[in-house]
Amino acid sequence: MAKRKPVSIRDVARESNASLTTVSLVLNKRDGRISSATRERVLKAVDKLGYVPNRLAQSLQAQKSGFLAILVPELRHVFADPYFGELISAIEEAANEAGYKLLLEVAHKQDIEQKRHVELFQRRFVDGLLCLGSTNRDDFLGDFVGSDNAVIIVNNHLPALSLNSVMCDYRQAGVLAAEHLIDLGHKDIAYIHGAAEVQTASDLRESFEARLASSGIKMPKNHAADGLYTEAGGAAAAAQLLKTNPNITAIMAGNDKMAIGAIAGLKNAGLSVPKDVSVVGCDDLQPSLYSDPPLTTIHTPLDEVGHRACTAVLALFEGKQEHVTETLPVSLTLRNSTCGPRKIR
Amino acid sequence: MAKRKPVSIRDVARESNASLTTVSLVLNKRDGRISSATRERVLKAVDKLGYVPNRLAQSLQAQKSGFLAILVPELRHVFADPYFGELISAIEEAANEAGYKLLLEVAHKQDIEQKRHVELFQRRFVDGLLCLGSTNRDDFLGDFVGSDNAVIIVNNHLPALSLNSVMCDYRQAGVLAAEHLIDLGHKDIAYIHGAAEVQTASDLRESFEARLASSGIKMPKNHAADGLYTEAGGAAAAAQLLKTNPNITAIMAGNDKMAIGAIAGLKNAGLSVPKDVSVVGCDDLQPSLYSDPPLTTIHTPLDEVGHRACTAVLALFEGKQEHVTETLPVSLTLRNSTCGPRKIR
DNA sequence: ACGGACAGATAAATCCTTTTACTTCCTAGA
DNA sequence: TCTAGGAAGTAAAAGGATTTATCTGTCCGT
Numbered sequence: 001m002a003k004r005k006p007v008s009i010r011d012v013a014r015e016s017n018a019s020l021t022t023v024s025l026v027l028n029k030r031d032g033r034i035s036s037a038t039r040e041r042v043l044k045a046v047d048k049l050g051y052v053p054n055r056l057a058q059s060l061q062a063q064k065s066g067f068l069a070i071l072v073p074e075l076r077h078v079f080a081d082p083y084f085g086e087l088i089s090a091i092e093e094a095a096n097e098a099g100y101k102l103l104l105e106v107a108h109k110q111d112i113e114q115k116r117h118v119e120l121f122q123r124r125f126v127d128g129l130l131c132l133g134s135t136n137r138d139d140f141l142g143d144f145v146g147s148d149n150a151v152i153i154v155n156n157h158l159p160a161l162s163l164n165s166v167m168c169d170y171r172q173a174g175v176l177a178a179e180h181l182i183d184l185g186h187k188d189i190a191y192i193h194g195a196a197e198v199q200t201a202s203d204l205r206e207s208f209e210a211r212l213a214s215s216g217i218k219m220p221k222n223h224a225a226d227g228l229y230t231e232a233g234g235a236a237a238a239a240q241l242l243k244t245n246p247n248i249t250a251i252m253a254g255n256d257k258m259a260i261g262a263i264a265g266l267k268n269a270g271l272s273v274p275k276d277v278s279v280v281g282c283d284d285l286q287p288s289l290y291s292d293p294p295l296t297t298i299h300t301p302l303d304e305v306g307h308r309a310c311t312a313v314l315a316l317f318e319g320k321q322e323h324v325t326e327t328l329p330v331s332l333t334l335r336n337s338t339c340g341p342r343k344i345r
Numbered sequence: 346m347a348k349r350k351p352v353s354i355r356d357v358a359r360e361s362n363a364s365l366t367t368v369s370l371v372l373n374k375r376d377g378r379i380s381s382a383t384r385e386r387v388l389k390a391v392d393k394l395g396y397v398p399n400r401l402a403q404s405l406q407a408q409k410s411g412f413l414a415i416l417v418p419e420l421r422h423v424f425a426d427p428y429f430g431e432l433i434s435a436i437e438e439a440a441n442e443a444g445y446k447l448l449l450e451v452a453h454k455q456d457i458e459q460k461r462h463v464e465l466f467q468r469r470f471v472d473g474l475l476c477l478g479s480t481n482r483d484d485f486l487g488d489f490v491g492s493d494n495a496v497i498i499v500n501n502h503l504p505a506l507s508l509n510s511v512m513c514d515y516r517q518a519g520v521l522a523a524e525h526l527i528d529l530g531h532k533d534i535a536y537i538h539g540a541a542e543v544q545t546a547s548d549l550r551e552s553f554e555a556r557l558a559s560s561g562i563k564m565p566k567n568h569a570a571d572g573l574y575t576e577a578g579g580a581a582a583a584a585q586l587l588k589t590n591p592n593i594t595a596i597m598a599g600n601d602k603m604a605i606g607a608i609a610g611l612k613n614a615g616l617s618v619p620k621d622v623s624v625v626g627c628d629d630l631q632p633s634l635y636s637d638p639p640l641t642t643i644h645t646p647l648d649e650v651g652h653r654a655c656t657a658v659l660a661l662f663e664g665k666q667e668h669v670t671e672t673l674p675v676s677l678t679l680r681n682s683t684c685g686p687r688k689i690r
Numbered sequence: 691a692c693g694g695a696c697a698g699a700t701a702a703a704t705c706c707t708t709t710t711a712c713t714t715c716c717t718a719g720a
Numbered sequence: 721t722c723t724a725g726g727a728a729g730t731a732a733a734a735g736g737a738t739t740t741a742t743c744t745g746t747c748c749g750t
Contacts (some may be wrong), residue, residue: 001346005749006467006469006736008735008736008737009736009737009738010736010737018700019700019701019738019742020700020701020737020738021699021700021702021738021739022698022699022700023737024737024738024739025699025738025739027737028738031740031741032697033698034698035697035699038698038699044422049409050467052464052467052468052735053468053736053737054468054469055468055469055470055735056401056404056405056407056410056468056469056735056736056737056738057705057735057736057738058468058736058737059401059705059737060399060401060402060405060705060706060707060735060736060737061704061705061736061737061738062705062737062738063705066400067448076434077430077434077631078434079429079433079434079437080424080427080430080431080433080434080630080631081427081428082425082427082430083429084424084430085422085424085425085426085429086422086424086425088421088424088425088449089421089423089424089425090720092424092451094699095599096451096453098482101448101449102448102449103412103446103447103448103449104433104437104446104447104448104449104595105446106437106441108441119397122395122397123397123398123399123400123401124351124399124401124706125400125401125446126382126401128508130543151712165589170397191743202726204542213692231634231635248568260635261635262635264635264637267637285421285425286425286576287632290576290605290609290613290632290636291635292608292609292636292637292639301429320700324717353705353706353707354706354707354708355706363729363730363732364709364729364730365706365707365730365731366708366709366710366729366730366731366732367729367730368727369707369708369709370708370709370729373708375708375709378726378727378728378729379728379729380727380728380729383728383729398706398707399705399706399707400708401705401706401707401733402705402706402708403706403708404707405707405735405736405737406707406708406709406734406735407705407707407708408735409737436695465704469736676695691750692727692749693748693749693750694747694748694749695746695747695748695749696745696746696747696748697744697746697747698741698743698744698745698746699744699745700724700738700741700742700743700744701740701741701742701743702739702741702742703732703738703739703740703741704732704738704739704740705736705737705738706733706735707733707736708733708735708743709733709734710731710732710733710734711730711731711732711733712729712730712731712732713728713729713730713731714727714728714729714730715727715728715729716725716726716727716728717724717725717726717727718721718723718724718725719722719723719724719725720721720722720723720724720744
């Protein structure tokens, strides 16, 4: 149990009667000019002592840490949310392939006030930063505009700031959802939205309403309710919408969580989904498969978003790219929470 | 956009006409012997140049990185699993409070074969390691036994290895679940288990069966099926159990995921939950609240497990503690997936 | 016998910070 | 006048690795 002190390159040099330089060259395979006899000696010593280079020292010297940070908003149990989880999983895969490690960073209010996020770079903590769940109110992101830090907004974009981003096409998502409901024959449609300060949430809603409008379907103000991005919020919103507008035959929700909540709310009110009211979600996360009924939803390729975002942030860091804005297409996943409208009266 | 090179303590020293030592002392508040005039000069320079100490250099010198690693198994979308997510959220909170950062580490086969997990310590990457989702087959964990590395098994324990651990009392969980079903009057009970190589899964099952047995209820071999720790597996297992034993009136599942899958499987077979068959889960994660019906389950205090595990691993690192084995009590969360047995025949 | 070329190896600088062990310079006491 | 001791500050080492520039020595050609 004794804290035995770690082996350094110095020890290897001593053990093998070579210089630090020689050992380093051998270990980094830049040993074109090292005789194979010396190489052997060095390697034997490395093996005998169980030497492994100190990563901190390497990073210090190389001026790069090999870390990428993932910044997530400060929400209760944020990592338990499959939306973030799926993105993180995808990012991890890509990072691992590229030999990078992932650092978790939660945007605690304090940290942001003290500009800790900028320090991440200044202090050489990380080589790049991936921002998940950003909102238009996160003005600390402005600190990165025009800086040479490798920062990317994942699955969102901030119109006010010119920042790099990789995201799904939420405008297309709105159109697809709207067309699906139109095709089924719905005319009385309600909307449960997430936070307005999330740009993609606005994109989704706007394009959804626009597409309905272009087919002559209007959505009055009271056909929309805030679902707070949670199941409970979705349930409450559904209940409220139902009370105000008993005639609605379909509900579109800004994400799967709210859609699942809405289904619970509707059932609670004695209605059947989809017979009485159809429900469409957005994201196509795992839970939508096991909701009852399984959720018809817009599939957003989060896996690919995560992968590309990670690749992009590395490209930025390495200076291979100056600016990134990618938008990936989405699709409709048909399950059982939608059908034609019930006959009213 | 130009890569302006970072400010170092040297620049501050030059700017303020002081020595490196002086600057360092001022910044670390060890400035008992520095005149306030000098202090002011230094601070002004720090401010003017926007100096922030390089974390890598600090870590190198302090011989501690300030990082803790979270090791998770290599499963598809592992971070999207609320079980891991909830633990990670809890650990993050505790780590943040203690001023530590979290590093994500996936136990890729390759890495394990190459003993990369040990390197995490040798290379001074991390000060401590928290292992989630470990199994009895993870014999690489043996490399940590008797080492002075701060390692902790989170919400599990490995009887073959004497490693530190913090976990829930899964034996108690089994007893509580069994007693609940016994109290309701069930006699024909089936079990959907997770992987046998997860020790807590075995604990749960053994204690569940033992408690049933002590009330004279036997569970024949064919009353148990493997749910693969997934919803799909749970659904398949339920279907199979039903086919072999049409008389079962209750199913206990090793975790919520499989329970939710089982409910889907039962509904699929035309049965109603809980009227025809009661279902009990284990974990009490978010989805169990929004399943239909909401799931009766064993509440495991994962939040507290995460917190304590993090605190413990820090105590180990700082040498304040030599060994840790904590077991936290669980409780029954009553929802609507259980009721008395239906009348058979 | 001598200059050039090349192989093999290394000293020293660098990355940045903290800390130990001095060095100065004063002042107060004897 | 001299000295002990405190105040203010600093040089240098340590922490561990990489890389540049340099140095030896050998061999070849002339």
